[in-house]
Amino acid sequence: MRTLTRSLLLLTTLGLAGPAAFAQKTYLHCGRLLDVRSGRLLTQQTLVVEKDRIVAVQAGYTAATAQDKVVNLENKTVLPGLIDCHVHLESQQSRSSFTDQFTLGPADIAYRAQGYALTTLRAGFTTVRDCGGSGVNTALRNAVNRGLVPGPRIYSAGTAISATGGHMDEGDGLSADMMEKLGHPSNIANGPDQCRQAVREQFKRGADLIKIASTGGVLDLSPNGSGPQYTEEEIRAVVETARDLGMPVACHAHGPEGIKRALRAGVSSIDHGSLLDDEGIALFKKSKAWYVPTLIAGKSVADTARRHPGYFPAVVAGKALSIGTVMQGTFGRAYKAGVRVAFGTDAGVYRHGQNALEFGYMTEAGMPPLEAIRAATLNAAQLLGDPTNLGALETGKYADVVAVDGDPLQDISTLTRPRFVMKAGVVYKSE
The missing domain is CATH 2.30.40.10 (Urease, subunit C, domain 1)
Structure with missing residues (x-):
């Protein structure tokens, strides 16, 4: 002794x-x-x-x-x-979402994001890919990694890259005076050279991946959510620059032409993919890109537009009803055709913490439960590039x-x- x-x-x-x-x-x-x-x-x-x-x-x-x-x-x-490959931890859709961008500062967003992160973690999602915010998402990732706040493991896209007038252009729908005051945000890029510069800017700010939008979106104030907004040359400039920097590229895309341009240019994932056609399915299988369907987001916005007239601006409500209602059927066709699927929900478009409802919508469309779980574990880990540690x-x-x-x-x-x-x-x- x-x-x-x-x-x-x-x-x-x-x-x-x-x-x-x-x-x-x-x-x-x-x-x-x-x-x-x-x-x-x-x-x-x-x-x-x-x-x-x-x-x-x-x-x-x-x-x-x-x-x-x-x-x-x-x-x-x-x-x-579980792993959710498409979330937005900085925000949550509400009647005040449009005005929030004028009334909330970075500190407000950060405190709110911390709460959404903990809600997500307690819902069973231990890892997420945050697909675009103000940059608070990257700071939140750092705070979680340092043990300062609780939250899931975060892969941050920083601020998503958009064409002028595109889905992530904050000037959409604003008056000329307001657009002038906004200036030229660093996430707005047109032409291959600006696209390369925008990628390097997000790399400098500490992003883990690059997020772009090759088509319009549902919740922005642009009139068309499906038309292409980047040329294939512009997308390829993003992909090649990101690859040089060791970063994958996630691409928001609803319409078929924007999807196909992005797949030909070599993006890592197509997120949403609402109006995917047969040619796009063939390109998915050829490129080995991942499809991140976000069915709950489509269900949520369509249901809100239908049940609560006036909740969204008229232009948004119209897109919600035309695009959100077809996403589940598109997913079913793509899965049955052999497209690789990684789980993602677009959390923030609906209430954080309800991410697992996506599993039900996936199985309703014909995916067996085991495959849906694999999409949120093994497949998602591969998309994130870390199957050694996750999944x-x-x-x-x-x-x-x-x-x-x-x-x-x-x-x-x-x-x-x-x-x-x-x-x-x-x-x-x-x-």
């Missing part, structure tokens, strides 16, 4: 004792564990977590030592932390864990009611 005591004192003096020498482990006893790679539900499994990683997956309920912790999930189904409950990956009641392979709606959420070894929800 004296020898052990002296040894501990020596280790402490050398800085080797404490958490590093006797790291506490957490043992998650899982009644059912979904192996997303094989598609099997494994019974009576133990996930061993040390710091932020899964260090073992063991059959049976492994006994823990006195200094370790056991989490009883023996009556739950456990699966990897499955496997040794060496981040300890991102969600537990639900019931069997999501039989009832996908169970994913809308997570009972337990762990991100990187830290528990954020336990009921």
Whole structure:
């Protein structure tokens, strides 16, 4: 005993004792564990977590030592932390959304975004790709990474790049005087040279990826949400510059021509893809790009426009009804044709925290529950470029864990009611 005591004192003096020498482990006893790679539900499994990683997956309920912790999930189904590849954490659609851009400052946006981030995490989404904001999204990513605020792991696109008059042009619908005061925002780019400069600007500001819009959108004040807004040459300039800087490119696109130009130019994903045609489907399969469908966004805006006249400006309501109502059918055709799908919802267009409703819309369109879950785990991890750390409950990956009641392979709606959420070894929800 004296020898052990002296040894501990020596280790402490050398800085080797404490958490590093006797790291506490957490043992998650899982009644059912979904192996997303094989598609099997494994019974009576133990996930061993040390710091932020899964260090073992063991059959049976492994006994823990006195200094370790056991989490009883023996009556739950456990699966990897979910990934949403299209969110906007800075905002949430409301009647005041248009005026908010004139009344809220960066600090207001930051406080609000922190709340939306925590809501998203507690809904079971441990990783997200934020597809465009004011730059607060990148600052929020940094704050989460430093442990200053709780939130999902964030891949930030910074500020999305748009053509003049395009979907992310903040001057759309404004008077000439207001447009003059706005000046020329750095995210507005026309022609290949400006497109290259805009990519480099987002890189300088710390973005993880580039987001562009090759067509109009639903919620902007432009009259047409489907027409192309970038040439193929402009998109290729974005893609090539981003590739040189090690950044993938996500492309907002509704109309068929804008989709096809972006696919030919080499974007990593098409987000929305509402009016995708057969030629576009063939290009998807040839290019190996990912389709991020955001069905809940289409459902949400169409339903709001139909049920609440006057909620949106007339030009927005018309686009919501014409585009939002066709997205689910388009997705069903694309999936059945073999297009690669990664899960994404456009959270912020609807209420944050309801992301998992997307699973129901995907399965309604013909995607089996297991494939929908893979879209939000294995597939999403590939799109994010980090399958080594994300997307499955496997040794060496981040300890991102969600537990639900019931069997999501039989009832996908169970994913809308997570009972337990762990991100990187830290528990954020336990009921």
